[in-house]
Amino acid sequence: xxxxxxYPIPRETVLLDGSLSxxxxxxxxxxxxxxxxxxxxxxxxxxxxERMKSTLKLRCISDIPYDEHFIFIGEVSDFDEVRKxxxxxxxxxxxxxxxxxxxxxxxxxxxxxxxxxxVFYGVQSLLQLIDNLGCSPIPSMIVRDWPYxxxxxxxLYLPSRDNLGFLVRFIKYFxxxxxxxxxxxxxxxxxxxxxxxxxxxxxxxxxxxxxARGERPKGPQNRFQxxxxxxxxxxxxxxxxxxxxxxxxxxxYHIEVVPEIQSxxxxxxxxxxxxxxxxxxxxxxxxxxxxxxxxxxxxxxxxIDEYIEVLKPRIIHIGHDEWRTAGLCSKCRSRDTxxxxxxxVTRIYEYLRSRGVGVAMWADHLIKGHNGVGRRxxxxxxxxxTPTTWQAAEKIPRDILMINWGSAKSPENDEELASYGFKQxxxxxxxxxxxxxxxxxxxxxILGGEVSSWVDVDERTFWRDGIIYNAFMSINDFWSIxxxxxxxxxHIFSKISRILKARLSGRDYPSLMGDRxxxxxxxxxxxxxxxxxxxxxxxxxxxxxxxVTERSPIPFRVSGSRDKAVVIVDRSIDSRVSILIDRRANxxxxxxxSTKPGVKIYSHYxxxxxxxxxxxxxxxxxxxxxxxxxxxxxxxxxxxxxEWNDTLYDTxxxxxxxxxxxxxxxxAYEWVNPYYDKVIRSVDMIGVEGxxxxxxxxxxxxxxxxxxxxxxxxxxxxxxxxxxxRF
Numbered sequence: 001x002x003x004x005x006x007y008p009i010p011r012e013t014v015l016l017d018g019s020l021s022x023x024x025x026x027x028x029x030x031x032x033x034x035x036x037x038x039x040x041x042x043x044x045x046x047x048x049x050e051r052m053k054s055t056l057k058l059r060c061i062s063d064i065p066y067d068e069h070f071i072f073i074g075e076v077s078d079f080d081e082v083r084k085x086x087x088x089x090x091x092x093x094x095x096x097x098x099x100x101x102x103x104x105x106x107x108x109x110x111x112x113x114x115x116x117x118x119v120f121y122g123v124q125s126l127l128q129l130i131d132n133l134g135c136s137p138i139p140s141m142i143v144r145d146w147p148y149x150x151x152x153x154x155x156l157y158l159p160s161r162d163n164l165g166f167l168v169r170f171i172k173y174f175x176x177x178x179x180x181x182x183x184x185x186x187x188x189x190x191x192x193x194x195x196x197x198x199x200x201x202x203x204x205x206x207x208x209x210x211x212a213r214g215e216r217p218k219g220p221q222n223r224f225q226x227x228x229x230x231x232x233x234x235x236x237x238x239x240x241x242x243x244x245x246x247x248x249x250x251x252x253y254h255i256e257v258v259p260e261i262q263s264x265x266x267x268x269x270x271x272x273x274x275x276x277x278x279x280x281x282x283x284x285x286x287x288x289x290x291x292x293x294x295x296x297x298x299x300x301x302x303x304i305d306e307y308i309e310v311l312k313p314r315i316i317h318i319g320h321d322e323w324r325t326a327g328l329c330s331k332c333r334s335r336d337t338x339x340x341x342x343x344x345v346t347r348i349y350e351y352l353r354s355r356g357v358g359v360a361m362w363a364d365h366l367i368k369g370h371n372g373v374g375r376r377x378x379x380x381x382x383x384x385x386t387p388t389t390w391q392a393a394e395k396i397p398r399d400i401l402m403i404n405w406g407s408a409k410s411p412e413n414d415e416e417l418a419s420y421g422f423k424q425x426x427x428x429x430x431x432x433x434x435x436x437x438x439x440x441x442x443x444x445x446i447l448g449g450e451v452s453s454w455v456d457v458d459e460r461t462f463w464r465d466g467i468i469y470n471a472f473m474s475i476n477d478f479w480s481i482x483x484x485x486x487x488x489x490x491h492i493f494s495k496i497s498r499i500l501k502a503r504l505s506g507r508d509y510p511s512l513m514g515d516r517x518x519x520x521x522x523x524x525x526x527x528x529x530x531x532x533x534x535x536x537x538x539x540x541x542x543x544x545x546x547x548v549t550e551r552s553p554i555p556f557r558v559s560g561s562r563d564k565a566v567v568i569v570d571r572s573i574d575s576r577v578s579i580l581i582d583r584r585a586n587x588x589x590x591x592x593x594s595t596k597p598g599v600k601i602y603s604h605y606x607x608x609x610x611x612x613x614x615x616x617x618x619x620x621x622x623x624x625x626x627x628x629x630x631x632x633x634x635x636x637x638x639x640x641x642x643e644w645n646d647t648l649y650d651t652x653x654x655x656x657x658x659x660x661x662x663x664x665x666x667x668a669y670e671w672v673n674p675y676y677d678k679v680i681r682s683v684d685m686i687g688v689e690g691x692x693x694x695x696x697x698x699x700x701x702x703x704x705x706x707x708x709x710x711x712x713x714x715x716x717x718x719x720x721x722x723x724x725x726r727f
Contacts, residue, residue, distance in 0.1 A: 003492050005132040006125045007472075008179060008479035010145040018106040019137035022052065022130070026070040030078040031062040036116035039252065040123045041073045044111075047127045052136065071109045071126070075119055079112050092142065094118065098181070099146030102126060104138050114146070117181070120254045121145070124177055131499060149441065151425050152478040153182035153450030154471060155260070158190035159457035160234025164242060165506060166459050168249055173503040174468065176253035178475045183250055184317055184450055186260040187307060189269035190233030191243045195302050200237045202273030206285055207235030219283040219325065224384040226287060226322040228268050231456045240310050247311050258360060259311050262319035263300055264288060264344050274299060279325045279332065288323065291344040292331035301351055308355055315401070318348050321362035326387035341365055342392035349397050360401040363424065366393035367413050370406055393420045403427035403450065408434050418445045428452045431474040438483060448478050455603040459504055464615065464639050465602050466650030468500070469493065487660060490649065498553065498654050509670055510586035510704040511554065517710075519583075520557040521701040523567060526579045529697070531565035536595045538644050538697065540566065542663035552656040554668045556591045556700035567685055567698040568595070569619055575687030581680040584713065585703040588683065589670045590633075591656070593644035594618060598637025598694035615639045619696040620686040621671070625678040633671055635696045640669040644697065666699060676709055 004013050029041050041058055049055050061072075072079075076093055094101045099114040100122035111126060113119030125145070129138050154175055159167045175183065189203030207230040210217065219225050247257045262269070271278045271286045277296040278286035289296040304316070326337045349359050364370040368390045398421040405427030407413040417424050426434070426441075426449035440446070451471045455461045462468050472493055477483070502509045510516055532539040542548050543558050543565075559565045569575040581588075599616035619635040635641050642648040644666075645659050653667035673680070685698055 003132075003488075003495070004141065004143075005129045006143065006145075007128065007492055007496075008476040009482040009484065010125070010143045011481060012142075012144040014142045016105070016140035016142065018140040020104050020106060020109055020140065021069065022048065022056075022136040022138065023054075024069065025056055026068050027056050027058045028061045028070045028072045029058070030074050031060045033060065033074055033078055034116065037074045037078055037113075037119055040111075040113075040116070040119045043120070043253075044071070044073065044123045044126065047123070048130065051127075051130050069107055071111065073111045073119060073123065075113050075115060079110075092144065094144050094146055096146035097150070099144070100125070102141075102143040102145070104129075104140050104142075106140060109138070117254050118146070120176075121179055124179065128177070132495065147179065147479045148481050149446070149448035149478045151182050151448030151450070152180045152475060153184055153258075153425065153448065154180050155184040155186065155427075155450050155452040156457050157186050157229065157232040157453070158188070158238065158243065158246075160236060161238060161242070162234065163456070163458045164238075164246070166504065167246065167457055169504050169506055170457075170462070171246075171250055171253055171255060173500065174471070175255055178472065179479050180471075180475060181255055182450065183255050183257045184260050185246070185257050186229065186232060186262065186317075187243070188229065188232050188262055189272075190237050191307070191310065192237055192239050193303060193306055194240075195306060196273075196299065198273040199269060199299075199303065203233075203269045204236055206230070206268055206272040209285070211235065217283065217285040217287075218382075219280055219287075222381045222383055223280075223283070224324055224382055225283070225285075226266060226324055227454075228285070228287075229262075229266060229454075231454075234456070244310050257311060257313065258315050258317050259307055259313055260317035260319060261304055261307060263348055264291060264320055264341075265323040266319055266321070270296075270299060270303070279329050281329075283325075286325070288325040290329050290331060291340050292329070292335070297347060297351075300348070304352070305355075308357065313357060315358035315360055316352055317360040317403070318345070318352075319362060320345060321364050321405070323365060323387060323389065324385050326385060326389070337387040338389045338391040338395070341387075341389040342395035345392065345396045345400070349400065358399070358401070359397075360403060362427065363402040363404045363417055363422075364406050365389040366402070366420070366422075367404075367406060367416055369410060369413065393417070393422075398422060401425065401447070405452075411435065411440055414440055414443075414446065418443065423447055425449050429474050429477075430470050431477050432470065432486070434477075437477050441477070449474065451475075460639075460652065461603050462504075463501070463652050464650060465604065468504075469649040490647065490658070493649060494655055494658070497649070501652070501654070507672065509672065510706055511589060511670055513706060515707040516586075517705050517707055518555050519585075519703045519705065520555060521579065521581060521703065522557060522559075523579055523698065523700060524559040524561060524564065526577055527559050527561065527564040527567055528577060529564070529566050529568040531562045536568075536695065538593075538595045540593075540644060540664050540697070540699065543699065545663075548657065548662045548664070551662065552666070552668075553654075554589055554591065554656050554702055556589075556702045558700065565699075568695050569685050569687035571618070571690050571693070571695060572687045573689065577685045579683045579685065579701065581682055581701075581703070583703070584676060584679055584705065584710075585673055586676055586706050586709060587670050587672045587704045588623070588680075589668050589702040589704065590621060590698065591666055591668055591700040591702065592635070592641055592696055592698045593664075593666050594637055594641050594694045594696055595644065596692065596694040597643050597646070599691045600638030616691050616694070617688055618690055618692070618694050619688055620684075622684040622686055623671070623673075623680055624682050624684060625675065626681045627678065629675070629678065631674070637692075637694055641667055641696060643694070668702075670704075677713075
């Protein structure tokens with residue numbers, strides 16, 4: 001299956017002869033357009049301006065502008081008045097919910113949506129064509145497309161204030177761009193609560209304590225308690241206007257925000273300042289409220305009301321997974337845990353329905369395989385409860401949307417939930433390990449799925465933990481009816497990952513700019529290791545095949561000597577190799593790999609650690625300027641480097657050669673120079689002591705210089721800043 005430039009893979013694509021130039025094209029809407037069509041047209045104008053550095057005209061038309069190129073945007077109903085003049089027949093239009101028709105001809109293009117969502121998704125597909133096919137011109141084609149499943153979700157925590165900008169970019173440049181339509185936003189104590197400021201205070205105190213102790217709290221007698229989710233809000237909280245802005249931005253990009261307000265379980269944020277409602281108040285930090293205490297619901301409903309006022313949701317996710325403190329207090333001890341669970345769910349459901357809000361919840365406590373094991377000691381110092389609750393499935397309302405997160409390798413869970421009459425989506429979905437999606441998802445009671453993040457909402461963590469990669473791989477299942485194999489999807493991801501990194505970072509990468517000029521550094525005189533070493537266990541000899549290096553999107557020079565081909569430093573601070581650069585550069589791209597796997601702990605399992613401690617540092621690059629000033633770049637396994645014979649996309653580097661195709665994997669890490677006016681004298685590669693035997697192998701260095709910068713220095717116009725300069 002060839003990649004036509006649109007992902008997820010469209011349902012129907014027909015390639016035609018010809019192409020449409022986007023130079024001076026007019027964006028056109030009907031003379032009486034819907035507000036959503038106008039907004040989608042504006043999003044297209046903004047998107048083209050970002051990509052082509054030019055602002056296109058947007059205007060309403062009642063007739064075809066024959067004297068200019070144009071792109072018509074509208075819903076099917078908007079299209080009626082101009083249909084006769086555009087060579088599209090009714091049978092080509094799309095009437096499926098969220099569907100669109102994208103037709104590109106020599107002189108014009110048309111984006112016709114079945115509804116406002118379809119118009120928007122047609123715009124995103126056109127923006128993808130511009131990105132993936134080199135801006136302009138766009139090849140002529142007809143695309144008819146609509147989604148396979150109605151709920152295409154992503155779960156994340158409310159971010160810290162420092163990461164609000166990243167979340168906005170993630171919504172715009174990833175979720176909307178790839179046609180996700182639901183954001184499950186876990187909020188907890190992460191928004192200022194005017195009615196209960198003590199909840200915010202207790203939440204912050206809890207998070208500080210958890211981070212200091214370096215592990216989740218336990219109950220009395222080392223009773224297991226589940227995760228605190230202390231990453232939410234960065235352990236703090238946002239103002240109401242900030243949370244409201246997230247929702248408004250998501251809605252503009254046709255993403256529904258479903259707040260997740262954890263209740264019964266994972267309720268640390270509620271109980272931290274209200275120990276009187278805790279199921280187990282003697283715990284250092286209780287994780288659940290008592291479902292037999294009316295005060296529990298008075299507090300919960302007050303907080304729900306504040307979130308409803310700010311977010312105005314159509315549906316609320318009430319949590320209810322991983323209940324580990326069930327039936328322990330004096331009020332609950334004599335009660336059946338399934339009854340307690342069902343009564344709690346029903347009480348919250350009825351309250352939300354009285355407010356005109358629907359309900360979603362995690363489904364694990366309604367599935368036999370997840371529950372009923374009872375109390376058991378799993379180690380000398382850990383006692384765990386998995387109460388019997390699955391009978392509650394027969395006692396709760398059937399119109400609750402179930403999020404089935406234990407189903408990846410357990411198809412029987414789907415049928416079990418369906419037997420009670422529930423509709424469901426697959427939760428914590430990963431295309432990489434889900435068994436038999438095409439067949440299992442065919443039922444009308446499977447509405448889609450959601451990919452989850454359980455870590456800090458920040459650029460570095462999302463890349464390093466493979467969250468972006470997993471979401472990219474999974475969205476094709478939710479939207480498309482075509483299932484290319486993993487290596488094909490990997491190839492598509494590798495084509496888009498560099499520009500995606502730039503967009504999500506909010507930074508300009510010189511290697512992606514229009515006036516860039518690459519130059520290569522000859523490292524042959526500094527190489528100290530052969531192209532192949534059986535002792536170290538690596539073999540990079542495929543690099544001497546011309547067709548391999550030509551596939552790299554980054555040009556680089558391989559040493560001409562097989563005996564002295566790469567630079568390797570030992571795991572010792574005494575190991576250092578100095579490579580002469582002696583020129584200015586806007587960025588340096590290090591083409592490298594590691595000899596072996598290093599140590600990497602994914603943030604979900606090391607959430608109490610500083611991010612720098614969750615991955616192993618296997619070396620350093622030290623950039624030394626002509627004036628002696630130095631910049632140090634850590635080489636971190638699994639973050640900006642990975643082994644030569646594996647294929648990892650969950651890094652901040654770009655995989656430019658793939659072991660499965662090229663016989664070797666190489667990773668390109670672009671370091672953006674903060675001091676362009678200084679000449680870089682050299683780069684030192686330095687060894688460090690570490691936890692593993694992995695060593696960094698430097699294959700090449702490629703520099704990037706922007707011609708606009710160089711002209712200023714060549715003409716003597718560039719001003720060199722020195723310490724002591726006065727402004």
